Structure formats: C-alpha cells, structure tokens
Amino acid sequence: MLWSKLFIPTLRDAPAEAKNATHRLLIRAGYMRRQDYLFLGRRVLRKMVAIIREEMDAIGAQEMCVSSPLTIASELRSYKQLPQIWYFFREFTVECWSFGGVESRPQDAFRRVFDRCALRYLAGHREIVALSENGEPIVRGAGDIASFETAESCPQPPALPDPEGDLAPEEFPTPGQKTIADLSAFTHLPESSQMKSVVMVADQKPVLIMLRGDHQLSEAKLRDELDASELRPANPGEIREWFGADAGSLGPVGEKNLPILADHALRGRRNMICGANRNDYHLRNVTPGEDFVAEFLDLRAVAPGDAAVDGTTLAFEKGFRLAHFRRLRKPIFVTDVNGAQSPVDAASCRILLENVFLTAVEQQQDADGLALAPAVAPFTVVITPVSNDEAQQCSGREQYDSLRRAGIDALLDDRDERPGVKFKDADLIGVPYRVTVGKKLAQGMVEIRDRRARTSQDVAIAETVSFLQSQLK
Numbered sequence: 387m388l389w390s391k392l393f394i395p396t397l398r399d400a401p402a403e404a405k406n407a408t409h410r411l412l413i414r415a416g417y418m419r420r421q422d423y424l425f426l427g428r429r430v431l432r433k434m435v436a437i438i439r440e441e442m443d444a445i446g447a448q449e450m451c452v453s454s455p456l457t458i459a460s461e462l463r464s465y466k467q468l469p470q471i472w473y474f475f476r477e478f479t480v481e482c483w484s485f486g487g488v489e490s491r492p493q494d495a496f497r498r499v500f501d502r503c504a505l506r507y508l509a510g511h512r513e514i515v516a517l518s519e520n521g522e523p524i525v526r527g528a529g530d531i532a533s534f535e536t537a538e539s540c541p542q543p544p545a546l547p548d549p550e551g552d553l554a555p556e557e558f559p560t561p562g563q564k565t566i567a568d569l570s571a572f573t574h575l576p577e578s579s580q581m582k583s584v585v586m587v588a589d590q591k592p593v594l595i596m597l598r599g600d601h602q603l604s605e606a607k608l609r610d611e612l613d614a615s616e617l618r619p620a621n622p623g624e625i626r627e628w629f630g631a632d633a634g635s636l637g638p639v640g641e642k643n644l645p646i647l648a649d650h651a652l653r654g655r656r657n658m659i660c661g662a663n664r665n666d667y668h669l670r671n672v673t674p675g676e677d678f679v680a681e682f683l684d685l686r687a688v689a690p691g692d693a694a695v696d697g698t699t700l701a702f703e704k705g706f707r708l709a710h711f712r713r714l715r716k717p718i719f720v721t722d723v724n725g726a727q728s729p730v731d732a733a734s735c736r737i738l739l740e741n742v743f744l745t746a747v748e749q750q751q752d753a754d755g756l757a758l759a760p761a762v763a764p765f766t767v768v769i770t771p772v773s774n775d776e777a778q779q780c781s782g783r784e785q786y787d788s789l790r791r792a793g794i795d796a797l798l799d800d801r802d803e804r805p806g807v808k809f810k811d812a813d814l815i816g817v818p819y820r821v822t823v824g825k826k827l828a829q830g831m832v833e834i835r836d837r838r839a840r841t842s843q844d845v846a847i848a849e850t851v852s853f854l855q856s857q858l859k
Contacts, residue, residue, distance in 0.1 A: 447471040489733035504759035524705035527694030539692035545576035553671035564634030581660035583636035588614035637661035638678035648680035756816025
C-alpha cells in the first residue's frame with residue numbers, strides 16, 4: 387500500500403482526551419480517535435484474528451456464527467460425533483466451545499496465540515492475564531491469578547457469631563430500612579449478620595441470589611454458573627410482580643417460583659436476618675438450607691482482607707484479562723456405545739481481543755512510539771525513499787513490488803516529506819523493519835533498520851527480500 391493514499395493521522399503532541407499513556411500513544415500513532423479504531427488499529431486487530439483462526443483451525447476447531455451454542459449442541463446425538471470444538475467471533479470477543487473432554491486443546495491454542503503475538507502473560511486455573519497498571523483489578527494467591535470478579539477466596543469470618551439454637555423465623559417491623567447498612571444500624575447487628583437478596587434475570591429467566599450482607603455479587607461468576615448469554619438486574623416493576631414487595635424487603639423464605647442460589651459464605655450460618663417479602667418488614671432467625679432451599683455456589687466477588695483458598699494472603703494488582711476458561715454446568719447428553727444417554731463434558735473458552743491488543747501495545751513500545759512484533763504490526767516493512775530523486779523513487783517502487791510478490795506485508799512511504807518526518811512516523815506507528823533508499827543506492831545498497839532492536843545494516847538491493855525473509859523466520 388502507498389502511504390500517501392492511506393489515512394494515518396499521526397500527531398506529534400500528546401492528545402488531551404487520552405485516558406492513559408497507552409491510549410495516548412494509540413491516538414498519536416493514528417490507530418485510534420477517542421474509542422474508535424482507525425485503519426492501522428483495525429489492521430492490527432485483523433492480524434490477531436487471523437492468528438486465532440490459524441491456531442483454532444490447527445486443532446480441528448470449526449468456525450461458526452451462532453447466537454446460542456448450547457442450542458446447536460442439543461443436536462449432538464451420538465458419541466460418534468465427538469469430540470467437537472466450535473468457535474465464533476463476537477465483536478471484540480472470541481468464544482470457543484468444546485464437547486467431549488477436549489477443553490485443553492483450545493486452552494493450549496490460546497497460549498500459542500499469545501506467544502505469536504509476543505505477549506508476556508501469566509496463566510491461572512481459569513484465566514490468562516497480563517499485568518498492567520492500566521488494567522482492571524487482578525488477584526494473585528495460592529498459585530493462581532484471576533480478575534477481581536472471578537477470583538476464588540476465603541472470606542473474613544462474620545463480625546459477630548450467630549445466635550445459637552434451633553430458632554424459628556420471626557417477622558419484625560423495619561420501617562424505612564431499605565439497605566443493608568440501614569438494617570445493620572436499625573438492628574445493632576453487623577452487616578455480616580444480615581442476608582442480602584439480589585434478583586437477576588438470566589436469559590429472560592429470574593433468579594434470586596442470596597449473599598452475606600457485607601458481600602457483593604460477582605456477575606461474572608453468576609454468568610458462568612448459569613451459562614447465561616444475557617444477564618441483568620431485575621427492574622422495580624418485575625420485583626414487585628414476582629415478590630409482592632419492593633427491593634430492600636426481599637427474602638427467600640416461602641419463595642416457590644424462583645430458583646434460589648446462595649453463596650458458599652452462607653453455608654452453615656444460622657439465625658440470620660433477611661427480608662420478609664413484605665414492605666417494611668424483615669425476618670430474624672432465618673437459617674440457610676433449613677428455612678429455605680438453595681443451591682450453594684461461589685457467587686461473591688473477592689474483597690480486601692480475604693485469604694486465598696490455601697489460607698495465604700491475597701495480593702491485589704492490576705492487569706488485563708486475556709482469556710477465561712470454564713466448564714459448563716448445563717449437561718449435554720448423547721447416546722453412548724451401549725445405547726444409553728450419557729452426559730458429555732463441555733467447556734467454554736473466551737479470548738478478550740481488545741485486551742490482547744492493548745497488552746501488545748503496552749508491552750511493545752519505546753520512547754519513539756510503538757515497537758510491535760512482526761506478527762501483529764500493521765505492516766511488516768516500510769520502504770522509505772529519502773528524497774524525490776527519480777532513481778530512489780523507482781528503486782523504492784521496485785523493492786515494494788518484490789516484497790509484495792514474496793508475500794511480505796509492505797508499505798511504501800511515497801509522501802513528499804522530509805526524511806526526518808518519514809523516519810519519525812515509521813517509528814511511531816511501529817513498523818518492525820524499514821528499508822531506507824538513500825545515497826548508497828549508487829553502490830546498489832539500501833539500509834535496513836530493525837525497529838525493535840534499534841540496529842541498522844547495509845544490504846545489497848538484490849538481497850533485500852531474502853534478508854527480510856531470514857529475519858522473519
């Protein structure tokens with residue numbers, strides 16, 4: 387491609403609207419404007435997508451375009467159809483679903499994707515992350531690493547022991563007490579002695595979530611547990627219709643119509659306080675698992691002060707989630723070799739493509755701009771004639787054509803600009819190699835600069851293609 391025909395709006399000054407140093411560089415390099423991806427940014431994303439397709443196809447995965455993989459999976463009938471690995475793209479997300487106990491294949495393929503993108507990352511049991519001060523909260527502990535929402539941990543003990551005895555639930559008035567903090571002050575009991583009711587709608591089906599009063603719901607964990615494609619909080623009208631009361635007075639006792647999920651932190655607790663499904667009233671002496679039936683799951687978001695599952699201290703850092711793995715709870719059944727219906731192991735993996743992009747940018751830059759790896763750079767090599775001299779321009783065009791014929795992704799800087807401007811722009815946008823056509827053309831030589839190594843050497847024009855091919859192996 388010819389630089390003069392492309393929209394590459396590089397900037398010398400730092401843009402005021404940038405959110406952080408990485409975003410600032412992307413705007414200066416002409417990759418983005420605000421949150422929009424321009425030609426160069428989109429080109430890098432396309433190269434990452436191509437790498438993902440290559441690695442997924444290499445393990446026998448099949449690309450699809452579906453809204454509900456589980457619906458399609460219901461058409462699997464026999465063990466003879468297994469294993470199956472399917473993947474599909476959803477804007478900045480790549481999802482892969484596997485059936486038949488082959489979930490390790492996509493996970494290994496994802497790691498190869500990140501290796502080819504030259505990323506530095508850490509692999510946990512359920513997530514792959516890259517540490518970054520510009521990222522989201524990340525938790526490390528017990529030999530694992532995960533995002534704040536999906537990390538597993540042991541909560542701090544309740545602030546006050548539960549009342550002893552096999553007590554029956556008792557309703558009492560709580561006028562105007564809507565929040566856990568309100569209720570704690572009203573009852574003179576800590577928030578950890580209360581139960582929090584959260585009503586969510588997963589794939590258009592309501593579910594009641596019970597948490598310890600001082601804990602927060604992890605929507606990421608809930609989404610995974612329910613295998614939900616869509617998840618949202620219930621609105622006030624829905625809550626009133628389903629419970630006959632407003633938020634702040636809800637509880638699980640007597641609830642027959644909604645499935646109830648309780649966080650593990652409520653297991654074994656006794657005689658707690660929760661809503662009575664009657665405005666301005668609550669129940670005391672409610673025991674989870676006895677006064678209401680619930681499925682106990684890990685649903686809470688990790689909090690400062692929690693311990694790792696092995697009892698060690700958790701470390702809180704920042705980073706980008708690159709990939710997430712999970713086993714599916716909804717079973718898929720097929721006919722086995724004996725003709726009986728048997729459950730099939732099913733798993734889902736997800737790559738967060740935009741985070742992969744941001745990680746590459748953050749990790750592959752220097753004082754002069756981006757220094758991207760050849761596999762993901764918008765172009766592999768830029769040919770830069772130093773002047774408008776006819777011989778230089780003609781040679782530049784010939785080398786550009788030769789590189790393109792050899793399958794090397796080349797860009798010809800044919801702009802009528804000073805050499806310094808061309809060199810700075812090439813460094814800024816992160817092209818790995820620059821072929822400079824200058825004064826040494828008379829001796830049949832060009833200068834090839836390695837952007838990342840910051841080294842240069844003279845190469846005979848006739849050997850330009852073979853030299854670059856050797857560098858790209």
